[in-house]
Amino acid sequence: MKKELLLEIKDLKTYFYTDTGIVKAVDGINLKLHKSEVLGLVGESGCGKSVASLSILRLVDQPGKNAGGEVIFKGEDLLKKSEEEMRKIRGSEIAMIFQEPMTALNPVYTIGNQVMEAILIHQDVNEEEAKKKTVKMLELVGIPDPEKRFNEYPHEMSGGMRQRAMIAMALSCNPDLLISDEATTALDVTIQAQILELMKDLQKKIEAAILFITHDLALVAEMADTVAVAYMGKIVEYSSVKNIFKDPRHPYTYGLLKSIPSLITKKTKQPLLAIEGMIPSPHNMPKGCYFHPRCPFATDICRKQMPELKEIKPGHLVRCFNPIENAKEVSKK
Amino acid sequence: MFQPHRKRQGGIEKMKKSILEVKNLKKYFPVVGGVFSKPIAWVKAVDDISFNIFEGETFSLVGESGSGKTTTGKTILKLLEPTAGQIIAEDIDITNYSASEMRPLRRDMQIIFQDPYGSLNPRLPVGEIIREPLFVHRVGNKKEQEEKAIETMKVVGLRPEYLRRYPHEFSGGQRQRIGIARAIVLNPKFIVADEPVSALDASIQSQVLNLLMDLQQKLSLTYLFIAHNLAVVRHVSDRIGVMYLGKLMEIANTQELFNNPLHPYTQALLSAIPIPDPEIKKERIILAGDIPSPINPPSGCVFRTRCIYAKDICAEKMPQLVDIGSGHFTACHFVKKGGKTEFTKKS
Numbered sequence: 001m002k003k004e005l006l007l008e009i010k011d012l013k014t015y016f017y018t019d020t021g022i023v024k025a026v027d028g029i030n031l032k033l034h035k036s037e038v039l040g041l042v043g044e045s046g047c048g049k050s051v052a053s054l055s056i057l058r059l060v061d062q063p064g065k066n067a068g069g070e071v072i073f074k075g076e077d078l079l080k081k082s083e084e085e086m087r088k089i090r091g092s093e094i095a096m097i098f099q100e101p102m103t104a105l106n107p108v109y110t111i112g113n114q115v116m117e118a119i120l121i122h123q124d125v126n127e128e129e130a131k132k133k134t135v136k137m138l139e140l141v142g143i144p145d146p147e148k149r150f151n152e153y154p155h156e157m158s159g160g161m162r163q164r165a166m167i168a169m170a171l172s173c174n175p176d177l178l179i180s181d182e183a184t185t186a187l188d189v190t191i192q193a194q195i196l197e198l199m200k201d202l203q204k205k206i207e208a209a210i211l212f213i214t215h216d217l218a219l220v221a222e223m224a225d226t227v228a229v230a231y232m233g234k235i236v237e238y239s240s241v242k243n244i245f246k247d248p249r250h251p252y253t254y255g256l257l258k259s260i261p262s263l264i265t266k267k268t269k270q271p272l273l274a275i276e277g278m279i280p281s282p283h284n285m286p287k288g289c290y291f292h293p294r295c296p297f298a299t300d301i302c303r304k305q306m307p308e309l310k311e312i313k314p315g316h317l318v319r320c321f322n323p324i325e326n327a328k329e330v331s332k333k
Numbered sequence: 334m335f336q337p338h339r340k341r342q343g344g345i346e347k348m349k350k351s352i353l354e355v356k357n358l359k360k361y362f363p364v365v366g367g368v369f370s371k372p373i374a375w376v377k378a379v380d381d382i383s384f385n386i387f388e389g390e391t392f393s394l395v396g397e398s399g400s401g402k403t404t405t406g407k408t409i410l411k412l413l414e415p416t417a418g419q420i421i422a423e424d425i426d427i428t429n430y431s432a433s434e435m436r437p438l439r440r441d442m443q444i445i446f447q448d449p450y451g452s453l454n455p456r457l458p459v460g461e462i463i464r465e466p467l468f469v470h471r472v473g474n475k476k477e478q479e480e481k482a483i484e485t486m487k488v489v490g491l492r493p494e495y496l497r498r499y500p501h502e503f504s505g506g507q508r509q510r511i512g513i514a515r516a517i518v519l520n521p522k523f524i525v526a527d528e529p530v531s532a533l534d535a536s537i538q539s540q541v542l543n544l545l546m547d548l549q550q551k552l553s554l555t556y557l558f559i560a561h562n563l564a565v566v567r568h569v570s571d572r573i574g575v576m577y578l579g580k581l582m583e584i585a586n587t588q589e590l591f592n593n594p595l596h597p598y599t600q601a602l603l604s605a606i607p608i609p610d611p612e613i614k615k616e617r618i619i620l621a622g623d624i625p626s627p628i629n630p631p632s633g634c635v636f637r638t639r640c641i642y643a644k645d646i647c648a649e650k651m652p653q654l655v656d657i658g659s660g661h662f663t664a665c666h667f668v669k670k671g672g673k674t675e676f677t678k679k680s
Contacts, residue, residue, distance in 0.1 A: 259536050262564065263567060264608070268587065272539035278507075
């Protein structure tokens with residue numbers, strides 16, 4: 001099943017020019033996202049996943065700057081567009097859901113007004129129609145009593161309801177691409193389940209592609225079709241969700257998977273496999289592969305040279321000189 | 334001066350000795366209003382809960398935000414004054430102890446906080462932070478205290494050379510190690526670990542969990558582990574209590590709780606956990622709505638507004654937490670002795 005390519009990120013670089021040196025937050029990322037596909041982008045804090053998503057929409061603030069690459073959306077490079085053209089794309093063709101619905105929503109406008117604003121800006125409708133559409137959107141995302149909620153302010157709503165309102169806003173203009181940046185991280189697990197269910201459901205309805213950014217591998221397993229694992233501004237592994245979980249090849253992906261306590265294993269109260277050490281300082285990056293100081297399989301070449309992201313089997317890309325051959329064998333050791 | 338780390342036997346017999354008993358504990362916070370700032374309402378953060386913690390075990394409290402788990406932990410240590418109920422620590426009723434009466438007992442009862450940024454004094458070097466409990470409790474002279482601080486740093490995996498560094502020079506995981514070092518430096522028996530890993534990244538989280546489990550073995554510690562991440566809780570706990578809106582809904586040993594959850598809330602909570610395996614598609618119980626306000630909780634069973642099995646009786650009577658067999662406690666009208674359930678869906 002070949003799907004139409006919607007977004008292609010080629011060697012995207014976003015650097016922060018700080019007083020203490022250049023921080024390469026996004027350091028040459030390549031990603032492909034097809035129509036109505038869900039791509040999970042996972043990584044720990046500081047791996048550049050949020051900056052990558054902001055770079056797509058060109059929302060990175062000073063001292064951050066694009067330092068090269070292309071973001072090809074529907075055949076056109078977003079990085080070459082004027083600010084005017086970008087404004088038309090943001091919110092209509094590409095929409096975003098943020099982590100903290102309290103700070104992402106404007107506290108002095110009602111929920112209804114904020115959802116309606118997006119519709120009025122991007123669609124050729126009058127206020128009455130826009131209001132009708134807003135109420136319909138609020139209903140669609142499962143906000144009870146939408147006509148009354150239309151006039152409520154963000155502080156009058158719970159976290160889950162606010163996140164629903166954000167989703168309503170993001171989807172109000174039928175985007176082709178939805179970027180979800182840790183959309184459920186601030187929510188409790190039962191509310192998270194509600195929101196994920198809603199996102200899956202709506203994704204099927206409006207056939208949008210989702211770039212699903214999270215630190216939680218379990219969420220990726222639930223939501224994504226393909227997965228990209230990021231470490232220190234680079235993609236270290238990219239494959240289908242099944243491959244990533246069943247046959248991880250990069251030692252970082254493998255360590256990450258093994259370090260989360262599982263609900264299935266019988267071996268509770270046992271030491272978890274931990275990745276030694278911690279992420280390097282962005283001001284003082286190690287030579288060669290960024291992961292080598294923490295990697296149990298590192299060899300001399302890893303300390304000298306950054307490996308390329310190579311296809312080791314169809315559709316499975318790994319940035320490693322010594323990829324794990326057989327995950328089962330390794331776990332025995 | 335310093336005793337070697339206390340060794341306690343972890344056999345079955347010893348396990349059953351209760352190190353802490355909580356009886357009908359309540360903690361209400363006033364909501365003040367009006368000109369004279371009088372209480373106009375009460376937030377029932379913890380509302381009539383009872384449980385035991387046995388020596389050498391890890392007892393976990395799980396629940397969503399606002400369920401009262403942190404308040405419970407703080408009230409047990411008397412960092413908050415209980416509104417009603419009893420706290421019995423090793424046969425001593427400490428409910429009405431004053432701060433000065435509590436002080437000698439605090440040697441045995443310590444806490445690890447969630448936020449490794451907010452809970453360390455930014456103006457003290459790490460060595461001083463870890464030494465401070467020894468200083469407060471007048472254990473040894475300064476030199477001995479410093480030696481003990483260095484020894485403790487080694488135990489938690491911090492390099493002793495970092496003694497003179499300040500908290501801001503450390504990463505989140507290392508700061509949490511500092512917090513742990515401060516908690517164990519007095520050789521306590523009992524530690525409340527309040528969300529000790531929730532602020533940490535996955536790869537660091539497992540390091541800290543391993544350290545906590547390792548220390549429990551070495552120092553024969555008893556933990557009250559407070560967390561919202563059920564996978565973490567399952568990994569470290571012996572027994573688990575599930576809280577919802579200030580009440581305990583279910584208590585059981587870890588395996589029993591995960592294999593045979595009986596309370597409808599526990600069932601929904603467990604089914605909501607995402608599983609890191611794309612091939613497992615499980616049936617989800619999606620709860621409708623949000624947690625009600627603890628200022629004005631629902632009558633009867635506090636969970637009934639979201640429960641798919643709720644009946645008339647649930648609005649009238651709060652079900653008691655009863656032992657339905659072999660230490661499995663549940664507070665639901667429709668869970669009977671022996672774990673038989675009589676759930677029927679609302680029509």
